[in-house]
Amino acid sequence: MVLVFAESKNGQFKKATFEAVTYGKQTADILGVECHAIVIGSADNPAHLGQYGASKVHHINNNALDHFSSQSYTAAIAKAAEIIGASTVIVNHSSTGKSLVGRLAVKMNAGSVAGANHLPEIKDGVFTVKKNVFSGKAIAEYKISSKNRVLSLMGNTLKPEVTGSDAPVEIVDLPVGESKLQVISTDLQQGTVAPLPEAELVVSAGRGMKGPENWGIIEDLANVLGATTACSRPVADTGWRPHHEHVGQTGVAIRPNLYIAAGISGAIQHLAGVNSSKCIVVINKDSEAPFFKAATYGVCADLFDVVPKLTEAIKKAKA
Amino acid sequence: MKYLVCISRTPETTAKIAFTDGNTQFDKNGVQYILNPYDEWYALVRALELKEAGGGTVTVINVGTAENDAVIRKALAIGADDAVRIDTDPKSAMNVAKQISEYVKSNPHDIILCGKETIDYNSGEVGGMIAEFLDIPFVSYGEHLDIEGSSATVKRDIEGGSQTVKVNLPAVISAAKGMAEQRIPNMRGIMMAKRKPLNIVPAVPFEDAATVIGYTLPEGKSAVKMIDPENMDELVRLLQEEAKVL
Ligand SMILES: Cc1cc2nc3c(=O)[nH]c(=O)nc-3n(C[C@H](O)[C@H](O)[C@H](O)COP(=O)(O)OP(=O)(O)OC[C@H]3O[C@@H](n4cnc5c(N)ncnc54)[C@H](O)[C@@H]3O)c2cc1C
Numbered sequence: 001m002v003l004v005f006a007e008s009k010n011g012q013f014k015k016a017t018f019e020a021v022t023y024g025k026q027t028a029d030i031l032g033v034e035c036h037a038i039v040i041g042s043a044d045n046p047a048h049l050g051q052y053g054a055s056k057v058h059h060i061n062n063n064a065l066d067h068f069s070s071q072s073y074t075a076a077i078a079k080a081a082e083i084i085g086a087s088t089v090i091v092n093h094s095s096t097g098k099s100l101v102g103r104l105a106v107k108m109n110a111g112s113v114a115g116a117n118h119l120p121e122i123k124d125g126v127f128t129v130k131k132n133v134f135s136g137k138a139i140a141e142y143k144i145s146s147k148n149r150v151l152s153l154m155g156n157t158l159k160p161e162v163t164g165s166d167a168p169v170e171i172v173d174l175p176v177g178e179s180k181l182q183v184i185s186t187d188l189q190q191g192t193v194a195p196l197p198e199a200e201l202v203v204s205a206g207r208g209m210k211g212p213e214n215w216g217i218i219e220d221l222a223n224v225l226g227a228t229t230a231c232s233r234p235v236a237d238t239g240w241r242p243h244h245e246h247v248g249q250t251g252v253a254i255r256p257n258l259y260i261a262a263g264i265s266g267a268i269q270h271l272a273g274v275n276s277s278k279c280i281v282v283i284n285k286d287s288e289a290p291f292f293k294a295a296t297y298g299v300c301a302d303l304f305d306v307v308p309k310l311t312e313a314i315k316k317a318k319a
Numbered sequence: 320m321k322y323l324v325c326i327s328r329t330p331e332t333t334a335k336i337a338f339t340d341g342n343t344q345f346d347k348n349g350v351q352y353i354l355n356p357y358d359e360w361y362a363l364v365r366a367l368e369l370k371e372a373g374g375g376t377v378t379v380i381n382v383g384t385a386e387n388d389a390v391i392r393k394a395l396a397i398g399a400d401d402a403v404r405i406d407t408d409p410k411s412a413m414n415v416a417k418q419i420s421e422y423v424k425s426n427p428h429d430i431i432l433c434g435k436e437t438i439d440y441n442s443g444e445v446g447g448m449i450a451e452f453l454d455i456p457f458v459s460y461g462e463h464l465d466i467e468g469s470s471a472t473v474k475r476d477i478e479g480g481s482q483t484v485k486v487n488l489p490a491v492i493s494a495a496k497g498m499a500e501q502r503i504p505n506m507r508g509i510m511m512a513k514r515k516p517l518n519i520v521p522a523v524p525f526e527d528a529a530t531v532i533g534y535t536l537p538e539g540k541s542a543v544k545m546i547d548p549e550n551m552d553e554l555v556r557l558l559q560e561e562a563k564v565l
């Protein structure tokens with residue numbers, strides 16, 4: 001059986017969760033088994049996960065699990081997997097999932113692949129799955145030879161697909177130890193746009209912006225698109241933009257459907273974090289900027305002129 | 320306070336990525352290696368800062384072969400007191416974690432720091448695995464780390480924001496940008512590093528469950544299509560109809 005850990009935030013499932021259940025269902029089909037989901041903590045309408053392919057949802061709602069702790073969540077998921085006989089566990093490659101994947105692998109005595117971005121295959125009876133390595137400059141294929149397997153799924157690997165109907169939900173009561181971790185505060189950015197790792201549309205800008213006071217045109221463009229904003233490293237380092245916007249090798253690695261880069265030269269360390277994007281638009285006044293080589297579409301012009309024009313063109317197309 | 324910093328060696332960021340032996344082995348030919356930036360800039364430097372403020376020792380540990388001694392010496396030059404290398408060529412994150420946790424079982428440390436991920440395999444699994452082998456807390460993606468008595472306060476990155484948590488020690492913490500600032504080793508550090516102990520210890524037997532069987536290079540992107548700056552309507556049309564991303 002395949003068991004998908006269905007992450008929720010403030011009781012809501014995220015798009016990435018539906019992706020994980022869809023991936024879990026397709027993996028289960030490949031293995032010829034069923035796909036179940038596990039929900040931890042409060043969640044609105046867990047039965048809904050059935051629509052994405054879970055034939056049953058296990059819901060653990062225990063006060064001790066109100067706050068995420070990799071230790072207690074690992075214990076809960078591993079225990080549930082054991083009880084229902086799931087040998088393949090899938091989590092999102094999100095901050096939550098990333099702190100679970102290694103722990104779970106040890107707990108379940110499983111081979112693991114963190115950041116899988118293809119569906120697994122069975123080759124000569126062996127389970128294999130691929131992920132990006134060397135910051136997207138190559139793809140590695142892993143084989144997992146153990147009975148148990150743990151995968152974390154890279155965001156935007158596939159589209160969530162509604163294939164079924166609501167699933168039965170079973171409330172599970174699992175004894176979990178006291179968490180050794182105490183949450184002091186949580187600080188979430190306001191706003192409705194998706195956080196960078198999950199964003200499908202990203203508008204990013206670099207040193208070509210000259211200064212933080214000029215970011216209005218970038219925000220306008222992001223707003224008409226409903227996109228998340230990002231920036232190059234020097235921009236975050238000099239405090240023009242907040243650190244969490246920094247993408248690249250030492251920042252966040254993203255793979256949105258559309259990445260628009262204005263006034264970014266396209267240094268290899270920047271590309272490392274963005275070159276898995278499906279479509280890249282580069283706006284740069286230097287025709288020799290290395291970023292053009294990685295771009296799908298390029299506009300060689302002054303960004304202060306082009307970005308507002310692009311915003312207008314999108315407004316017009318959307319009207 | 321005893322700090323243990325897990326350090327790894329990775330190809331330099333601009334290294335050409337190629338493979339040999341029927342695309343099953345990474346081609347090391349001509350590749351320059353560095354200390355993994357997260358381990359060096361953030362985990363190691365923060366451990367040194369905390370030691371300088373509150374006392375203790377900072378040991379760096381690597382699981383690898385003698386090929387790694389140069390980057391281990393660099394960590395000593397930056398300021399680590401001593402180093403341990405567990406002598407094996409690990410083929411999986413779990414093997415690395417198994418070796419380090421076995422070492423910690425007989426050489427207890429209060430804080431085990433690692434980088435958020437290595438820049439070659441981008442897994443970020445080792446820290447959590449060490450924590451599970453030792454059955455202690457793991458806090459990932461720390462941007463700030465402070466120690467008070469027998470607990471650590473960590474500000475960690477979460478989707479769409481940050482969270483501050485407190486954990487009892489011992490614990491494993493992975494370091495991300497913000498935890499410290501890069502330090503460049505000076506001449507004195509480099510000279511002293513030569514005399515600091517680098518202890519080589521044998522590995523415990525381990526059987527890998529997940530290993531790489533082959534590599535492929537991503538499909539080449541087709542050449543960029545340049546758009547007339549005066550015709551942004553055309554760009555929007557292409558984004559909608561050709562790329563289908565809007
Ligand atoms: C180990 C290491 C890790 C790194 N990690 C990262 C990382 O994670 N992310 C990252 O981004 N960088 C990273 N860097 C830094 C990287 O090498 C580059 O220095 C950085 O990406 C450059 O940022 P930039 O493109 O904004 O600035 P610049 O390189 O200064 O480029 C500015 C660009 O704007 C263009 N421009 C200027 N004015 C205009 C205008 N009016 N209209 C249009 N275009 C204009 C210029 O032609 C130029 O191409 C790393 C470096 C190292 C050594």
Ligand SMILES: Nc1ncnc2c1ncn2[C@@H]1O[C@H](COP(=O)(O)O)[C@@H](O)[C@H]1O
Pocket residue numbers: 324325326327328355357358380381382383409412415432433434435436437440441442443444445446
């Ligand atoms: N061979 C190794 N020896 C010691 N520490 C390592 C090794 N490989 C990885 N690590 C540590 O584990 C972190 C995460 O690595 P990874 O899970 O491989 O992405 C790194 O940033 C290092 O701190």
